[in-house]
Amino acid sequence: MTAYDKLAALSIRLPDLAEPAAAFVPFVQTGNLVFLSGHIALRDGRPWTGRLGDGVTTDEGKRAAHAVAIDLLATLHAATGDLDRIRRIVKLLVLVHSAPTFAEQHLVANGASELLGAVLGAAASHARSAIGVAQLPFGVCVEIELIAEIAPG
Amino acid sequence: MTAYDKLAALSIRLPDLAEPAAAFVPFVQTGNLVFLSGHIALRDGRPWTGRLGDGVTTDEGKRAAHAVAIDLLATLHAATGDLDRIRRIVKLLVLVHSAPTFAEQHLVANGASELLGAVLGAAASHARSAIGVAQLPFGVCVEIELIAEIAPG
Amino acid sequence: MTAYDKLAALSIRLPDLAEPAAAFVPFVQTGNLVFLSGHIALRDGRPWTGRLGDGVTTDEGKRAAHAVAIDLLATLHAATGDLDRIRRIVKLLVLVHSAPTFAEQHLVANGASELLGAVLGAAASHARSAIGVAQLPFGVCVEIELIAEIAPG
Numbered sequence: 001m002t003a004y005d006k007l008a009a010l011s012i013r014l015p016d017l018a019e020p021a022a023a024f025v026p027f028v029q030t031g032n033l034v035f036l037s038g039h040i041a042l043r044d045g046r047p048w049t050g051r052l053g054d055g056v057t058t059d060e061g062k063r064a065a066h067a068v069a070i071d072l073l074a075t076l077h078a079a080t081g082d083l084d085r086i087r088r089i090v091k092l093l094v095l096v097h098s099a100p101t102f103a104e105q106h107l108v109a110n111g112a113s114e115l116l117g118a119v120l121g122a123a124a125s126h127a128r129s130a131i132g133v134a135q136l137p138f139g140v141c142v143e144i145e146l147i148a149e150i151a152p153g
Numbered sequence: 154m155t156a157y158d159k160l161a162a163l164s165i166r167l168p169d170l171a172e173p174a175a176a177f178v179p180f181v182q183t184g185n186l187v188f189l190s191g192h193i194a195l196r197d198g199r200p201w202t203g204r205l206g207d208g209v210t211t212d213e214g215k216r217a218a219h220a221v222a223i224d225l226l227a228t229l230h231a232a233t234g235d236l237d238r239i240r241r242i243v244k245l246l247v248l249v250h251s252a253p254t255f256a257e258q259h260l261v262a263n264g265a266s267e268l269l270g271a272v273l274g275a276a277a278s279h280a281r282s283a284i285g286v287a288q289l290p291f292g293v294c295v296e297i298e299l300i301a302e303i304a305p306g
Numbered sequence: 307m308t309a310y311d312k313l314a315a316l317s318i319r320l321p322d323l324a325e326p327a328a329a330f331v332p333f334v335q336t337g338n339l340v341f342l343s344g345h346i347a348l349r350d351g352r353p354w355t356g357r358l359g360d361g362v363t364t365d366e367g368k369r370a371a372h373a374v375a376i377d378l379l380a381t382l383h384a385a386t387g388d389l390d391r392i393r394r395i396v397k398l399l400v401l402v403h404s405a406p407t408f409a410e411q412h413l414v415a416n417g418a419s420e421l422l423g424a425v426l427g428a429a430a431s432h433a434r435s436a437i438g439v440a441q442l443p444f445g446v447c448v449e450i451e452l453i454a455e456i457a458p459g
Contacts, residue, residue: 023266038282129344132441135285176419191435288438
Protein backbone atom coordinates (compact mmCIF):
# COMPACT_ATOMS: atom_id res chain seq x y z
CA MET A 1 0.00 0.00 0.00
CA THR A 2 1.24 3.44 -0.83
CA ALA A 3 0.97 6.40 1.49
CA TYR A 4 -1.94 7.57 -0.69
CA ASP A 5 -3.74 4.23 -0.27
CA LYS A 6 -3.37 4.60 3.48
CA LEU A 7 -4.72 8.15 3.37
CA ALA A 8 -7.70 6.92 1.35
CA ALA A 9 -8.28 4.09 3.82
CA LEU A 10 -8.32 6.71 6.58
CA SER A 11 -10.74 8.85 4.50
CA ILE A 12 -8.23 11.70 4.58
CA ARG A 13 -8.06 14.04 1.62
CA LEU A 14 -4.96 16.20 1.49
CA PRO A 15 -5.80 19.89 1.15
CA ASP A 16 -4.22 22.05 -1.49
CA LEU A 17 -1.07 23.72 -0.32
CA ALA A 18 -1.85 27.06 1.28
CA GLU A 19 -0.61 30.05 -0.66
CA PRO A 20 2.80 30.99 0.62
CA ALA A 21 2.82 34.23 2.59
CA ALA A 22 4.99 36.95 1.16
CA ALA A 23 7.82 36.79 3.64
CA PHE A 24 8.44 33.06 3.83
CA VAL A 25 7.59 29.73 2.17
CA PRO A 26 5.98 26.49 3.37
CA PHE A 27 9.13 24.40 2.90
CA VAL A 28 12.77 24.51 1.86
CA GLN A 29 14.78 21.58 0.58
CA THR A 30 18.53 21.45 1.19
CA GLY A 31 20.34 18.31 0.12
CA ASN A 32 18.08 15.40 1.04
CA LEU A 33 16.42 17.29 3.88
CA VAL A 34 13.16 19.21 3.66
CA PHE A 35 12.44 21.75 6.38
CA LEU A 36 8.76 22.60 6.78
CA SER A 37 7.55 25.87 8.26
CA GLY A 38 5.55 25.73 11.44
CA HIS A 39 2.01 24.77 10.42
CA ILE A 40 -0.75 26.12 12.62
CA ALA A 41 -3.89 24.18 13.49
CA LEU A 42 -6.90 25.01 11.32
CA ARG A 43 -10.54 23.94 11.68
CA ASP A 44 -12.87 24.51 8.76
CA GLY A 45 -10.09 26.57 7.21
CA ARG A 46 -9.85 29.02 10.09
CA PRO A 47 -7.38 29.20 13.01
CA TRP A 48 -8.19 26.52 15.62
CA THR A 49 -7.85 28.79 18.60
CA GLY A 50 -7.63 28.14 22.30
CA ARG A 51 -5.32 27.21 25.13
CA LEU A 52 -4.74 23.73 26.50
CA GLY A 53 -5.65 23.47 30.15
CA ASP A 54 -7.92 26.47 29.82
CA GLY A 55 -10.97 25.40 27.85
CA VAL A 56 -9.22 23.13 25.37
CA THR A 57 -8.91 19.51 26.52
CA THR A 58 -6.02 17.15 25.87
CA ASP A 59 -8.25 15.17 23.52
CA GLU A 60 -9.18 18.27 21.51
CA GLY A 61 -5.53 19.25 21.38
CA LYS A 62 -4.69 15.80 20.05
CA ARG A 63 -7.30 16.20 17.32
CA ALA A 64 -5.82 19.58 16.45
CA ALA A 65 -2.37 17.97 16.18
CA HIS A 66 -3.88 15.30 13.92
CA ALA A 67 -5.30 18.08 11.72
CA VAL A 68 -1.91 19.79 11.55
CA ALA A 69 -0.30 16.49 10.53
CA ILE A 70 -2.67 16.26 7.56
CA ASP A 71 -1.56 19.71 6.46
CA LEU A 72 2.08 18.74 6.96
CA LEU A 73 1.50 15.71 4.72
CA ALA A 74 -0.05 17.99 2.10
CA THR A 75 3.06 20.16 2.20
CA LEU A 76 5.30 17.08 2.03
CA HIS A 77 3.31 15.95 -1.00
CA ALA A 78 3.92 19.33 -2.63
CA ALA A 79 7.60 19.17 -1.69
CA THR A 80 8.25 15.65 -2.93
CA GLY A 81 5.66 15.03 -5.63
CA ASP A 82 5.26 11.58 -4.08
CA LEU A 83 4.93 10.86 -0.36
CA ASP A 84 6.53 7.47 -0.89
CA ARG A 85 9.80 9.26 -1.67
CA ILE A 86 10.00 10.16 2.03
CA ARG A 87 12.74 8.08 3.57
CA ARG A 88 12.25 9.30 7.07
CA ILE A 89 10.42 11.85 9.13
CA VAL A 90 13.44 13.15 11.00
CA LYS A 91 12.01 15.41 13.68
CA LEU A 92 8.87 17.18 14.85
CA LEU A 93 8.78 20.27 17.02
CA VAL A 94 5.31 20.33 18.55
CA LEU A 95 4.28 23.64 20.08
CA VAL A 96 1.28 23.50 22.36
CA HIS A 97 -0.42 26.72 23.49
CA SER A 98 -0.57 25.93 27.19
CA ALA A 99 -1.92 27.28 30.43
CA PRO A 100 0.75 27.21 33.15
CA THR A 101 -0.95 24.16 34.70
CA PHE A 102 -1.11 22.02 31.55
CA ALA A 103 1.64 19.39 31.34
CA GLU A 104 0.40 16.87 28.74
CA GLN A 105 2.07 18.33 25.67
CA HIS A 106 3.40 14.86 24.83
CA LEU A 107 -0.15 13.44 24.63
CA VAL A 108 -1.24 16.27 22.36
CA ALA A 109 1.78 15.64 20.14
CA ASN A 110 0.79 11.99 19.77
CA GLY A 111 -2.11 13.13 17.61
CA ALA A 112 0.42 14.09 14.93
CA SER A 113 2.95 11.32 15.53
CA GLU A 114 0.33 8.59 15.31
CA LEU A 115 -1.15 9.83 12.04
CA LEU A 116 2.28 10.06 10.45
CA GLY A 117 2.90 6.47 11.54
CA ALA A 118 -0.42 5.31 10.10
CA VAL A 119 0.31 6.91 6.73
CA LEU A 120 4.06 6.47 6.32
CA GLY A 121 4.79 3.32 8.32
CA ALA A 122 8.36 2.77 9.47
CA ALA A 123 9.52 5.90 7.63
CA ALA A 124 7.49 7.93 10.12
CA SER A 125 9.56 6.89 13.12
CA HIS A 126 10.82 10.31 14.22
CA ALA A 127 12.58 12.26 16.93
CA ARG A 128 10.36 14.80 18.63
CA SER A 129 10.16 17.63 21.12
CA ALA A 130 6.87 18.75 22.62
CA ILE A 131 6.73 22.02 24.52
CA GLY A 132 4.18 24.32 26.09
CA VAL A 133 4.28 27.86 24.78
CA ALA A 134 2.69 31.10 25.97
CA GLN A 135 0.97 31.87 22.66
CA LEU A 136 0.95 31.05 18.97
CA PRO A 137 0.11 33.06 15.85
CA PHE A 138 -3.63 33.83 15.58
CA GLY A 139 -4.14 32.29 19.01
CA VAL A 140 -4.13 28.72 17.70
CA CYS A 141 -3.82 25.79 20.09
CA VAL A 142 -1.13 23.81 18.24
CA GLU A 143 1.67 24.52 15.77
CA ILE A 144 4.09 21.92 14.39
CA GLU A 145 7.27 22.14 12.36
CA LEU A 146 8.87 19.13 10.69
CA ILE A 147 12.10 17.96 9.10
CA ALA A 148 12.05 15.05 6.64
CA GLU A 149 14.65 13.17 4.62
CA ILE A 150 13.67 12.32 1.09
CA ALA A 151 15.16 10.00 -1.50
CA PRO A 152 17.36 11.72 -4.08
CA GLY A 153 15.18 12.97 -6.96
CA MET B 154 24.19 44.01 -6.73
CA THR B 155 25.87 42.03 -4.01
CA ALA B 156 24.40 41.51 -0.57
CA TYR B 157 26.86 44.15 0.66
CA ASP B 158 25.63 46.67 -1.94
CA LYS B 159 22.10 46.06 -0.73
CA LEU B 160 23.12 46.55 2.89
CA ALA B 161 24.82 49.81 1.94
CA ALA B 162 21.72 50.94 0.04
CA LEU B 163 19.73 50.23 3.21
CA SER B 164 22.32 52.18 5.26
CA ILE B 165 22.94 49.08 7.34
CA ARG B 166 26.39 48.50 8.75
CA LEU B 167 27.01 44.98 10.03
CA PRO B 168 28.31 44.94 13.59
CA ASP B 169 31.38 43.02 14.59
CA LEU B 170 30.62 39.52 15.69
CA ALA B 171 29.92 39.42 19.41
CA GLU B 172 32.54 37.59 21.42
CA PRO B 173 31.44 34.01 21.84
CA ALA B 174 30.41 33.14 25.39
CA ALA B 175 32.47 30.47 27.05
CA ALA B 176 29.98 27.63 26.84
CA PHE B 177 28.83 27.90 23.25
CA VAL B 178 29.61 29.58 19.92
CA PRO B 179 27.66 31.86 17.56
CA PHE B 180 27.52 29.32 14.71
CA VAL B 181 28.50 25.81 13.70
CA GLN B 182 28.94 24.60 10.14
CA THR B 183 28.24 20.96 9.28
CA GLY B 184 28.45 19.98 5.64
CA ASN B 185 26.85 22.82 3.67
CA LEU B 186 24.62 23.87 6.54
CA VAL B 187 25.38 26.59 9.07
CA PHE B 188 23.41 26.57 12.31
CA LEU B 189 23.31 29.92 14.10
CA SER B 190 22.74 30.26 17.82
CA GLY B 191 19.67 32.09 18.96
CA HIS B 192 20.47 35.82 18.65
CA ILE B 193 18.73 38.08 21.13
CA ALA B 194 17.45 41.53 20.28
CA LEU B 195 19.79 44.36 21.22
CA ARG B 196 19.24 48.12 21.17
CA ASP B 197 22.25 50.39 21.54
CA GLY B 198 24.22 47.26 22.41
CA ARG B 199 22.06 46.33 25.38
CA PRO B 200 19.25 43.77 25.71
CA TRP B 201 16.08 45.05 24.04
CA THR B 202 13.76 44.07 26.85
CA GLY B 203 10.00 43.83 27.09
CA ARG B 204 7.00 41.69 26.38
CA LEU B 205 4.77 41.88 23.33
CA GLY B 206 1.19 42.66 24.22
CA ASP B 207 2.32 44.17 27.49
CA GLY B 208 4.00 47.47 26.73
CA VAL B 209 5.80 46.41 23.55
CA THR B 210 3.74 46.91 20.37
CA THR B 211 3.72 44.69 17.31
CA ASP B 212 5.52 47.43 15.40
CA GLU B 213 8.27 47.70 18.02
CA GLY B 214 8.60 43.92 18.03
CA LYS B 215 8.96 43.97 14.27
CA ARG B 216 11.74 46.54 14.58
CA ALA B 217 13.44 44.35 17.17
CA ALA B 218 13.23 41.38 14.78
CA HIS B 219 14.75 43.59 12.07
CA ALA B 220 17.62 44.41 14.44
CA VAL B 221 18.17 40.72 15.20
CA ALA B 222 18.27 39.97 11.46
CA ILE B 223 21.12 42.48 11.07
CA ASP B 224 23.06 40.63 13.77
CA LEU B 225 22.26 37.30 12.11
CA LEU B 226 23.65 38.68 8.84
CA ALA B 227 26.80 39.77 10.69
CA THR B 228 27.21 36.24 12.00
CA LEU B 229 26.55 34.79 8.54
CA HIS B 230 29.22 37.12 7.18
CA ALA B 231 31.64 35.81 9.80
CA ALA B 232 30.62 32.23 9.01
CA THR B 233 30.91 32.49 5.24
CA GLY B 234 33.40 35.27 4.60
CA ASP B 235 31.04 36.40 1.85
CA LEU B 236 27.27 36.71 2.20
CA ASP B 237 26.88 35.97 -1.50
CA ARG B 238 28.03 32.41 -0.81
CA ILE B 239 24.69 31.86 0.90
CA ARG B 240 22.62 29.60 -1.29
CA ARG B 241 19.57 29.64 0.86
CA ILE B 242 18.26 30.74 4.19
CA VAL B 243 16.72 27.41 5.18
CA LYS B 244 14.74 28.16 8.30
CA LEU B 245 14.12 30.73 11.02
CA LEU B 246 12.82 29.98 14.47
CA VAL B 247 11.41 33.28 15.75
CA LEU B 248 10.79 33.43 19.49
CA VAL B 249 8.60 36.28 20.63
CA HIS B 250 8.37 37.12 24.34
CA SER B 251 4.59 37.28 24.57
CA ALA B 252 1.84 38.14 26.98
CA PRO B 253 -0.87 35.44 26.96
CA THR B 254 -3.10 37.72 24.90
CA PHE B 255 -0.60 38.52 22.14
CA ALA B 256 -1.12 36.49 18.96
CA GLU B 257 0.76 38.41 16.25
CA GLN B 258 4.08 36.56 16.44
CA HIS B 259 3.98 36.15 12.66
CA LEU B 260 3.87 39.92 12.13
CA VAL B 261 6.80 40.41 14.48
CA ALA B 262 8.73 37.73 12.59
CA ASN B 263 8.18 39.55 9.32
CA GLY B 264 10.62 42.20 10.53
CA ALA B 265 13.40 39.65 10.16
CA SER B 266 12.07 37.82 7.09
CA GLU B 267 11.63 41.01 5.11
CA LEU B 268 15.13 42.31 5.82
CA LEU B 269 16.67 38.99 4.79
CA GLY B 270 14.67 39.18 1.56
CA ALA B 271 15.83 42.74 0.90
CA VAL B 272 19.49 41.81 1.38
CA LEU B 273 19.71 38.28 -0.03
CA GLY B 274 16.94 38.24 -2.66
CA ALA B 275 15.62 34.83 -3.73
CA ALA B 276 18.18 33.06 -1.54
CA ALA B 277 16.34 34.45 1.49
CA SER B 278 13.14 32.55 0.76
CA HIS B 279 12.93 30.48 3.95
CA ALA B 280 10.78 28.18 6.05
CA ARG B 281 9.83 29.67 9.39
CA SER B 282 8.15 29.09 12.70
CA ALA B 283 7.04 31.94 14.92
CA ILE B 284 6.04 31.23 18.50
CA GLY B 285 5.16 33.10 21.66
CA VAL B 286 7.33 32.23 24.64
CA ALA B 287 7.04 32.96 28.34
CA GLN B 288 10.44 34.61 28.65
CA LEU B 289 13.81 34.99 26.95
CA PRO B 290 17.37 35.46 28.25
CA PHE B 291 17.88 38.92 29.81
CA GLY B 292 14.17 39.62 29.34
CA VAL B 293 14.53 40.51 25.66
CA CYS B 294 11.47 40.79 23.44
CA VAL B 295 12.71 38.72 20.47
CA GLU B 296 15.24 35.95 19.85
CA ILE B 297 15.86 34.28 16.48
CA GLU B 298 17.83 31.23 15.42
CA LEU B 299 18.63 30.46 11.80
CA ILE B 300 19.84 27.66 9.52
CA ALA B 301 21.47 28.51 6.19
CA GLU B 302 22.88 26.52 3.29
CA ILE B 303 26.10 27.83 1.83
CA ALA B 304 27.96 27.03 -1.36
CA PRO B 305 30.88 24.61 -0.92
CA GLY B 306 34.03 26.55 0.05
CA MET C 307 41.58 10.50 27.08
CA THR C 308 38.40 9.22 25.52
CA ALA C 309 34.97 10.62 26.26
CA TYR C 310 34.42 7.56 28.45
CA ASP C 311 37.60 8.27 30.45
CA LYS C 312 36.33 11.80 31.03
CA LEU C 313 32.94 10.53 32.15
CA ALA C 314 34.67 8.15 34.58
CA ALA C 315 36.85 10.99 35.89
CA LEU C 316 33.64 12.95 36.51
CA SER C 317 32.11 9.90 38.23
CA ILE C 318 29.28 9.91 35.71
CA ARG C 319 27.72 6.63 34.70
CA LEU C 320 25.57 6.80 31.57
CA PRO C 321 22.09 5.40 32.12
CA ASP C 322 20.61 2.81 29.83
CA LEU C 323 18.66 4.31 27.02
CA ALA C 324 15.04 4.85 28.01
CA GLU C 325 12.58 2.63 26.19
CA PRO C 326 11.28 4.49 23.17
CA ALA C 327 7.67 5.57 23.49
CA ALA C 328 5.33 4.14 20.90
CA ALA C 329 4.84 7.22 18.80
CA PHE C 330 8.41 8.44 18.42
CA VAL C 331 12.05 7.45 18.97
CA PRO C 332 14.94 8.92 20.99
CA PHE C 333 17.05 9.78 17.92
CA VAL C 334 17.11 9.71 14.13
CA GLN C 335 20.22 9.72 11.99
CA THR C 336 20.14 11.28 8.54
CA GLY C 337 23.41 11.47 6.65
CA ASN C 338 26.05 12.44 9.19
CA LEU C 339 23.59 14.23 11.44
CA VAL C 340 21.83 12.74 14.44
CA PHE C 341 18.73 14.52 15.72
CA LEU C 342 17.86 13.75 19.34
CA SER C 343 14.36 14.05 20.72
CA GLY C 344 13.78 16.56 23.47
CA HIS C 345 15.01 14.93 26.67
CA ILE C 346 13.21 15.97 29.84
CA ALA C 347 14.94 16.43 33.18
CA LEU C 348 14.72 13.43 35.51
CA ARG C 349 15.74 13.10 39.15
CA ASP C 350 15.91 9.63 40.65
CA GLY C 351 14.24 8.38 37.49
CA ARG C 352 11.16 10.60 37.85
CA PRO C 353 10.25 13.90 36.20
CA TRP C 354 12.25 16.77 37.75
CA THR C 355 9.31 19.12 38.09
CA GLY C 356 9.08 22.82 38.82
CA ARG C 357 9.26 26.28 37.34
CA LEU C 358 12.28 28.53 37.29
CA GLY C 359 11.70 31.78 39.09
CA ASP C 360 8.90 30.19 41.09
CA GLY C 361 10.45 27.80 43.59
CA VAL C 362 13.23 26.46 41.36
CA THR C 363 16.46 28.48 41.52
CA THR C 364 18.86 29.15 38.68
CA ASP C 365 21.36 26.85 40.33
CA GLU C 366 18.87 24.01 40.59
CA GLY C 367 17.88 24.57 36.97
CA LYS C 368 21.53 24.36 35.99
CA ARG C 369 21.84 21.05 37.80
CA ALA C 370 18.74 19.80 36.00
CA ALA C 371 20.30 20.81 32.67
CA HIS C 372 23.46 18.94 33.69
CA ALA C 373 21.33 15.86 34.37
CA VAL C 374 19.65 16.15 30.97
CA ALA C 375 23.07 16.40 29.31
CA ILE C 376 24.03 13.06 30.88
CA ASP C 377 20.93 11.49 29.36
CA LEU C 378 21.68 13.12 26.01
CA LEU C 379 25.17 11.59 26.15
CA ALA C 380 23.61 8.19 26.88
CA THR C 381 21.43 8.57 23.79
CA LEU C 382 24.42 9.71 21.73
CA HIS C 383 26.28 6.63 22.94
CA ALA C 384 23.37 4.47 21.79
CA ALA C 385 23.23 6.32 18.46
CA THR C 386 26.93 6.15 17.69
CA GLY C 387 28.22 3.10 19.53
CA ASP C 388 31.22 5.27 20.48
CA LEU C 389 31.03 8.84 21.75
CA ASP C 390 34.42 9.56 20.22
CA ARG C 391 32.82 9.24 16.79
CA ILE C 392 31.08 12.55 17.51
CA ARG C 393 32.66 15.17 15.33
CA ARG C 394 30.64 18.04 16.64
CA ILE C 395 27.74 18.91 18.81
CA VAL C 396 25.96 21.13 16.30
CA LYS C 397 23.15 22.74 18.27
CA LEU C 398 21.21 22.63 21.50
CA LEU C 399 17.69 23.91 22.00
CA VAL C 400 17.33 24.44 25.74
CA LEU C 401 13.76 24.84 26.96
CA VAL C 402 13.41 26.25 30.44
CA HIS C 403 10.04 26.12 32.22
CA SER C 404 9.92 29.73 33.35
CA ALA C 405 7.86 32.09 35.41
CA PRO C 406 7.23 35.34 33.52
CA THR C 407 9.85 37.08 35.67
CA PHE C 408 12.68 34.59 35.14
CA ALA C 409 15.25 35.72 32.55
CA GLU C 410 18.34 33.57 33.21
CA GLN C 411 17.63 30.76 30.74
CA HIS C 412 21.18 31.13 29.42
CA LEU C 413 22.65 30.38 32.86
CA VAL C 414 20.46 27.30 33.21
CA ALA C 415 21.55 26.14 29.76
CA ASN C 416 25.21 26.40 30.79
CA GLY C 417 24.66 23.35 32.99
CA ALA C 418 24.33 21.28 29.83
CA SER C 419 26.83 23.13 27.67
CA GLU C 420 29.58 22.90 30.26
CA LEU C 421 29.17 19.16 30.83
CA LEU C 422 29.27 18.49 27.09
CA GLY C 423 32.49 20.52 26.93
CA ALA C 424 34.02 18.60 29.82
CA VAL C 425 33.25 15.25 28.18
CA LEU C 426 33.71 15.92 24.48
CA GLY C 427 36.29 18.71 24.42
CA ALA C 428 36.48 20.84 21.28
CA ALA C 429 33.85 18.67 19.56
CA ALA C 430 31.32 20.01 22.07
CA SER C 431 31.60 23.60 20.87
CA HIS C 432 27.99 24.16 19.78
CA ALA C 433 25.42 26.68 18.67
CA ARG C 434 22.60 27.11 21.11
CA SER C 435 19.26 28.73 21.82
CA ALA C 436 17.86 29.04 25.33
CA ILE C 437 14.24 30.01 25.78
CA GLY C 438 11.67 30.29 28.54
CA VAL C 439 8.53 28.25 27.96
CA ALA C 440 5.14 28.19 29.66
CA GLN C 441 5.20 24.48 30.46
CA LEU C 442 6.88 21.20 29.59
CA PRO C 443 5.69 17.58 29.52
CA PHE C 444 5.07 16.19 33.02
CA GLY C 445 5.77 19.65 34.45
CA VAL C 446 9.54 19.26 34.26
CA CYS C 447 11.81 22.26 34.71
CA VAL C 448 14.12 21.69 31.72
CA GLU C 449 13.98 19.91 28.35
CA ILE C 450 16.80 19.85 25.79
CA GLU C 451 17.00 18.71 22.19
CA LEU C 452 20.30 18.27 20.37
CA ILE C 453 21.76 17.87 16.89
CA ALA C 454 25.19 16.23 16.46
CA GLU C 455 27.44 15.46 13.52
CA ILE C 456 29.13 12.08 13.62
CA ALA C 457 31.97 10.59 11.62
CA PRO C 458 30.88 8.30 8.77
CA GLY C 459 30.39 4.76 10.08
